[in-house]
Amino acid sequence: MSFIDKWLKHLEEGAATILIALLTLTIAAQIFFRYFLNSPLSWSEELSQFLLICLCFVAATAVLKRGEHYSIDTFISMLPVEVRRFAEAAALLVELLLLVALAYYSFRIGALYVGTYSLILKIPEEVKAYLMSYCFFSMALHVVVRISKTFKPGA
Template sequence: MRVLKWLNENIEEYILMGLLIFMVGMMGVQVTMRYLFNASLTWSEELTRYAFVWSAFISVSYCIKRHISIKIDQFLHLMPETVQRVILSINKVIMLAFFSYMLYYAVLVVKSTYLSNQLSAALGVPIYLVQASTVIGFSLAILRLIQSLLGVLKSPNTVK
């Protein structure tokens, strides 16, 4: 139970931190190779790009979990708390429907790419591994939205 609680609280942060450290390190190696040794790595930029794609989709669930997505809530705070909770609940249900829709098509795209055996140009890794970031990201976003919606419905004093 302790492990699940830790994962729930920290998984996105550690994945994003690891990907950021990896991307900075990889680009540092690439710059060093290019300017000090006059020899460029052919695969480092592709690998960094794929890590960036993964970080972009993982960050969606992180933003939902931390309630730091871009939003305009000036008018929301002028309303009574019950109205705020209703509006937030509707907003989260709409987002849940959107991410569910996106997850469905992301799975179809990944399946199609998996069946086509498409490989990346420089690394030769299967492209479906990169595209799986959409499935993981949207799944985590759905999980975080459900948690957030339950939080709004359960606690009457907390509106985020």
């Protein structure tokens, strides 16, 4: 499981880097064409929106893997060590259940969007929902690994 977790981390961070580069190039091209050539691109806003949606979910997955999402652990940090481990595991279990539910429902939403396309680029609309479903599932895998690490001796 740890191997898959590390492999997913590298995949997600690489994808986020590529998405940032593509988003930057798309916006830079739009600025250049609009203000220097006085001929705006018709597709750049739609592509930028799509790339930003993808970036948000892929980056959220990578950030969750690193454990860098905001959290308030004041109460948990005051608990004794053994109780703290179970409280952290309980919080992670709630997080896992939420992520699995989000993965399931975003997959169902994707099925509703089958056959619909964006106006200019004709990107299938279900791609966004299926990407969300993948990201929620990937986050759930990262949480499973964190739960298993919570119960390892010396954790």
